[in-house]
Every structure is written in structure tokens, then in C-alpha cells.
Amino acid sequence: MSQFFMHEKNNLVNEAIEGILLSTPWHNLRRLDLGDEIRVVVRADWDKSKVALISGGGSGHEPAHAGFVGRGMLTAAVCGDIFASPSVDAVLNAIINVTGDAGCLLIVKNYTGDRLNFGLAAEKAKNLGYKVELVTVSDDIALPENPQPRGIAGTALVHKIAGYAAEHNHPLEEVKALAERAIAATFSMGLAFGTCHIPGETRDDRVAAGHSELGMGIHGEPGVITLDTQNSRSISGIMTDKLAQALPDGKQALLLINNLGGFSQLELALLTREVLQTPLAARITHLIGPATLVSALDMKGFSLTLLALEEPFLTALNAPVQVLGWAPVYDFAPINLQVASRVESLIDFDPSDNAQVAHAVECVTQTLIALESELNALDAKVGDGDTGSTFAAGAKKIQRGLQDKQLPLNEIPTLLALIGEQLASVMGGSSGVLMSILFTSAGQHLEEGSALPQALMHGLERMKHYGGAEPGHRTLVDALQPALEALVAGESLAVAARAAAQGADATASMVQAKAGRSAYLNQHSLDGVKDPGAYAIEKVFAALAR
Secondary structure, three states: OOOOOOOOHHHHHHHHHHHHHHHOOOOOEEEOOOOOOOOEEEEOOOOOOOOEEEEEEEEOOOOOOHHHEOOOOEOEEEEEEEOOOOOHHHHHHHHHHHOOOOOEEEEEEOOHHHHHHHHHHHHHHHHOOOOEEEEEEOOEOOOOOOOOOOOOOHHHHHHHHHHHHHHOOOOHHHHHHHHHHHHHOEEEEEEEEEOOOOOOOOOOOOOOOOOEEEOOOOOOOOOOEEEOOOOHHHHHHHHHHHHHHHOOOOOOEEEEEEEOEOOOHHHHHHHHHHHOOOHHHHHEEEEEEEEOOOOOOOEEEEEEEEEEOOHHHHHHHHOOOOOOOOOOEEEOOOOOOOOOOOOOOOOOOOOEOOHHHHHHHHHHHHHHHHOHHHHHHHHHHHOOOOHHHHHHHHHHHHHHHHHOOOOEOOOHHHHHHHHHHHHHHHOOHHHHHHHHHHHHHHHHHHHOOOOHHHHHHHHHHHHHHHHOOOOOOOOOHHHHHHHHHHHHOOOOHHHHHHHHHHHHHHHOOOOOOOOOHHHHOOHHHHOOOOOHHHHHHHHHHHHHHO
């Protein structure tokens, strides 16, 4: 099945170009009014007094090429259909409309269609009296036996370097020579987990799950080898080894990390870290990216480009531009950690004994530990099956402190605060944080002179405030709140236990959960099943009341 965001395939490129024109913050782009079949994006501020730079090719590589049109880079971009070279007529019209006496330089990626169509347009323009030169970017080193290396993300670097020379009034011969020096100093390699998704077509699934293809082309062309891994460290090592071999001895380099379209920012950040942990990092002085400069629609992959540095290259790359697609150059610097003070336990206490409190702590913790399997089985029906393990983990931590006589049993405010701190560290997910809020707030309120039931009720209110649950939402609050309300009213533990049981029973008939993972389930899944947290509260109060 084809999955592509568009209105009509035939209008996709034209409408996307309109979006590019609308989104430039400098309002410096125009499209030549030559009909729907000729798509040429040009600088609105161009006066033909300088060497014109024209590039282009198939669409689907955005921001290349229209995203590089603007002051300091391209004068015009000629856009073909998806992955299809623009016509000779389109290129020729671009040349004629932007080229003055200074001439123009065509920058093309090394694909047959681009070489032929741009080349023929150049010859036709020369016959009309225009000064036209052409350079071909061939930075892909993935296929060492290929007599015609492909042009990939390194093309953007050539645009920038040549664009600087043209913007600073260098003659055509010098602009071309600088572009050719940049091409010779540029080395790229790509890798993808799968091919791109072309509008209106199903995806080619030739790369098996868990594998990756080294050297896949930006149109989905086969690479040099399929790797049986998607491991970031292994892949980074393989690619940087090959790039290091291509880099001339003694040369330092700029590294461009280019997203082919489908990598998330998280993955790109990891990629950056992995690449700069390899031996190649010792030769890298400047970085661009991670960023999307030359994409392949939504291809799940990336490319790495090295530029062997010369001072003129750095000057050109650092110059300001007014284009949508460029990413700034920055100096490579190793990671430096900021000196910091780590927050340890904020609770200063001396262990103490209190037989009555010890009995209550033992009763609660042992009840929750014994309930682990039962609560997990109950939670498996309405959640992710770990409520019992989560509660048991917290209970075991507190119980170990009790057995080791490392609890302030005679200082209840401190005990509650300590329990709150320890639950947050051992109970997974939101449950630990919520229970920690309850006990931490209760301990603070008790320290301020409140009675224990009122302090626990205050803790519950803070837990509800941050967690968002209320009675009727099918959570442990449905059992805990009525039990605490009974204690605040002066009732016995037995009365509180009955209130907790009634609250837990009520959750079995609640048709919808409004908090926790159960909120994602339908009525049929919940019907007749008690909320596991509420059931745990019911059992704890029952044990305390005995």
C-alpha cells in the first residue's frame, strides 16, 4: 500500500515548490513563470552581474536543491519530477534567465540523466553566446569499482563553497576551479535500513528486518553490501574506517552528518556520538549537522561526508547565507562535564525502635509482598501486569530497613519522609512517584503538628493533585480516600478497612478508567475486575485491622 502525504501525485512537486516559496523568511525566492512543466526556482534579488550558480535534479532530495537558492549559494535550482532529471528545456531556460556577462556554472550530481540534460543545455546555451561551465559532483566512495561515483550529500558543500566565490565576484574560471577542488576533496558514504517510499508506489523491502545496506543510493539504488546488523557502534566503525582510508594523509577534515529523511533526532544524536568516538574523530576539526541537507524522501538512513580542509573552504563554509536548507558549521570540541553537586538523601536520621510502629510496618510490607503474584495476575487483565511486582519492590525495600533496624520508627514524620524517598527509587513508573508524593507530603504535614490521619489525607490530596486521579476514576484512590476519611472522622481501623473494601469493590463496576493504563481499555475489558491498586489498599487495611 502506498502511504504518502499528498493531494494529487501529478501536482506534488509544483505544490511543494509553492510551499518552499511561501516559507522562506527572506522572501527572496521566485519561480520562473514558464508553465507547470518547467520548474525553476530563482533568487528574487539577482542582478546578473555575478557568476550564476545553477544546480538541480530530481525532486525528493529536499532541501536540495531549491532549499539552497539564495544569497551566498545557488542562483537557481531546476527541479525535476521525483527522482527524475529535469528536461533540457528547463535547464536551458534557467541558464538564459539568470546568466549575464559573467557566465554561469552548472553543478550536477553524477547521474546519467543529470549529466546529459544539463550538459546538452550547456552546449545549447554556449551556441546562443552564453558562458557556461559544468562540474560534476562524485563524492560517493561506497562502490570503489564504480567508474562513475555518484553524487550525494557532498553536493551541498560544493554549492556553498562555489556560492561564496560567486557572491564575492570571482570570475567564472575561479569559481569553477574552486568547485572542482572541493569535489576532489569530498568523500561520502551512506547507509540505510530500507529504501524510500516513492509516491504512489509500494516500498521495496529488499533489506531484511534487522539488516542494513551500506552504500544504498539516494534513489534507493543497491549498495555495496548488506550488513546483518543495525547496531550503531558496529555500523559507525565500518563507515568511518572506509572514510578514513579515503581522506588524504595528513589532512584534517570537516564532517557532515546528513539525514536521508527517516532518522529521528534521537538516532541522529546517537550517530553523532558514535562517529565521534571512533579513531576518525582525531582528524575532524569541524562539523555540520546532524541535519537534513540531501535527503531521499523518507529513507531510513544517513550519510557521512568528509571534506579535506583548506583555508578557502572554511572561509566559504562559514560565510552567512540566506537559504532555507543550509546548516551552520561549528568547531568540533570534545565533551566537557560541568562540575556539579549530587543530591544525596536529604533526610538525616538516627534509627530508633518502636514496637507498635514496627508491627504496622511489618504488617503492611508483608501483605504487599505476599500479594505480588495475585496483583500481577489481576493487573494483567486491565494493565501491563506489573502492579504486584511494583508494590512488592517498594515493600521489600522498607522491610529490609526494618529487619536491619535502619528505620526511625520512633520518629513518624521522619519515617514517612524516608519511606517516600525510598519508594521513589525502587518502585518503577508513576506508581513509585505517586506513593512517594503521598508519604513525603504526609511526613511534612505531620512535622507541622497534624495528626496522622489528617497528614495522610493531606498526602493523598497532593498525590491526586499531581497524578490527576479522583474518586470514581478507577484507581487506588477509590479505596484509599474512603478509608482515610473514616480515620479522619475518628472511626476505627475496622471501619476504615470496610470503607476500603467497599471502594475497591466499586471499581469492578466502573465502566471506564480515567487514569493509569486502564484508561486505554474498553468497558468489556474492565467489567467485573477490581482495580489492582484499590485491591492492594483493601488488603492492607484488612491486615492492619486484624
